[in-house]
Amino acid sequence: MEFKNKKIHFIGIKGAGMAGLAKLFKAEGAIVSGSDIGEEFFTDEILKKLGLKVEEFNVKNISKNLDLVIYSTAYQPSHPEIKKAGKLKIPLMSYSQALGFLFNQKIGIAVCGTHGKSTSAGMLGKIFKDAGLNPTVLVGGEILNWKTGALAGRGKYFISEADEYQAKFLSLKPKAILITNIEYDHPDYFKNFTAYKNVFKKLVKNIKPGGLCVGFGEDKAIKEVLKNFKSQTIRNFRKGDFKIFKEF
Structure with missing residues (x-):
């Protein structure tokens, strides 16, 4: 169109x-x-x-x-x-x-998860921009460097925050997915944690052939979401060198 x-x-x-x-x-x-x-x-x-x-x-x-x-x-x-x-x-x-109409015309990278998806998508967008890849970026907040939540690039990549609420991210057909974490959220829409995890499983099924899924390796829910998708290329973050248990 x-x-x-x-x-x-x-x-x-x-x-x-x-x-x-x-x-x-x-x-x-x-x-x-x-x-x-x-x-x-x-x-x-x-x-x-x-x-x-x-x-x-x-x-x-x-x-x-x-x-x-x-x-x-x-x-x-x-x-x-x-x-x-x-x-x-x-x-x-x-x-x-x-969003899906524009996103699916490019090499789409969907950044999803319960927490940190706006920040992670913004960081990824800045990395791609600074690398000269001229990406299109869309997040549900303001990226301070750009004073906006969107960047209209002319390159082949589209990096988007992918929102699980109301299963909205199922309109996306990404080439790659980054999952930050999965914890039960939006109980007004998802009746239980199983239903919540299932929508992420459906998103992973939307990955285009030869695509990539990156997930946090210490997150048990992410491991569950990805375990049946052996045909996909999966990469996990390694175990952290340290953990912060308190904020000071």
């Missing part, structure tokens, strides 16, 4: 991931608009620098001339703007679907 000069509206554009995604679509040549609540948010400055005016939620933001509407999964299908887009038969994509 070609996005140049396509009119794309983002519902919930102030979210960290949504603001970053809007930046990436704008870099593809899309004409981006967005709506959200009126309260101030840390992404306001990022969106302003992109030249994007954010309107408060209103069904008037949705019109027939839009080519695509991308919505945050923080909002239900009953949201007035989402409902109107559906009524007008405007193509709709969730955040995760839109």
